[in-house]
Amino acid sequence: LKNTVNTMVDQLSAFGAEVTRVAREVGVEGELGGQAQVPGAAGTWKDLTDSVNTAFRNLTGQVRNIAQVTTAVANGDLSQKVTVDVSGEMLQLKNTVNTMVDQLSSFADQVTRMARDVGTEGRLGGQARVDGVSGTWKELTDSVNSMAGNLTSQVRNIAQVTTAVARGDLSQKIDVDARGEILELKNTINTMVDQLSSFAEQVTRVAREVGTEGRLGGQAQVPGVAGVWRDLTDSVNGMAGNLTAQVRNIAQVATAVARGDLSQKITVDARGEILELKNTLNTMVDQLSSFAQEVTRVAREVGTEGILGGQAEVQGVSGTWKDLTQSVNGMANNLTMQVRNIAEVTTAVAKGDLSKKITVDAKGEILELVTTVNTMVDQLSSFA
Secondary structure: OHHHHHHHHHHHHHHHHHHHHHHHHHHOOOOOOOOOOOOOOOOHHHHHHHHHHHHHHHHHHHHHHHHHHHHHHHOOOOOOOOOOOOOHHHHHHHHHHHHHHHHHHHHHHHHHHHHHHHHHOOOOOOOOOOOOOOHHHHHHHHHHHHHHHHHHHHHHHHHHHHHHHHOOOOOOOOOOOOOHHHHHHHHHHHHHHHHHHHHHHHHHHHHHHHHHOOOOOOOOOOOOOOHHHHHHHHHHHHHHHHHHHHHHHHHHHHHHHHOOOOOOOOOOOOOHHHHHHHHHHHHHHHHHHHHHHHHHHHHHHHHHOOOOOOOOOOOOOOHHHHHHHHHHHHHHHHHHHHHHHHHHHHHHHHOOOOOOOOOOOOOHHHHHHHHHHHHHHHHHHHHO
């Protein structure tokens, strides 16, 4: 009996020590996988030992499976689930972890979809739909949706304004709320619209003044422009400046011609059709000057110096100028023939020859003179 009792005490002591060790390893030190070793136990003590070991083995399997899944989640792997058989509170924990994995997977899928829609495919307006989330996950979902909503509003407003600019509508501005680099882009585009609007207004004003109202000398004033816009402004101003100089020089010469001053020429630089106009007007001035000189010469020779037979020689004229030249030459030629015929008859009379008469065609006062001289010849002939 003594030995039996002592053996029982030893086995109970070993059982208690093993259970305490395994409980300390699992519950205090967090070492899983331990098993109670009670040699020689039988009957109820063996059943107790097996029950304790089964409990620790189940706990080890459950905790390790949960740890495996949560570690995978921490590493960004949302493909794993807790699959170990559990019940009670461990089942609740299993379901909670698996639900968390499902929600995180749904959240990741939705965020990835939105990022792909917006960042890769350029499709705006999408929203993440994550059912059943709360707390931080709901806040994250709301933050992502808010970001996507803001980005959609900003990009669409920017696209609306830039599309309007591309279509020539400079009345619109970006008015969506923005910060950071989007705010810088907003300000840049709005400044661009202002400068383009100012550029368009100035170019329109200069074009209206020059092309419609005939007011020369205007220049486009577009403050703050640079690059291509400055080059365009300078080009418009250069065009307006050149046109002003050309038209004013042409007007100066045309005015001088109208006032009888044929000493001026168009000297401004010109090209294309303006050059053709310049050459035409300068040629006209040359021809008018030559015409005036020739008419003056013929008039001086006939009217002042009494030199008959002269003809105006004006090269290259046509139209009215040719008609005028021919008229002057016809007048000079008629006058020459008339005076010479009258001189011939009167000279013959002076020499006593009364056989000649003036036969040249004449009109007006010259005709009266012809008639008078011929009558005189008749009377002298009758008297003789």
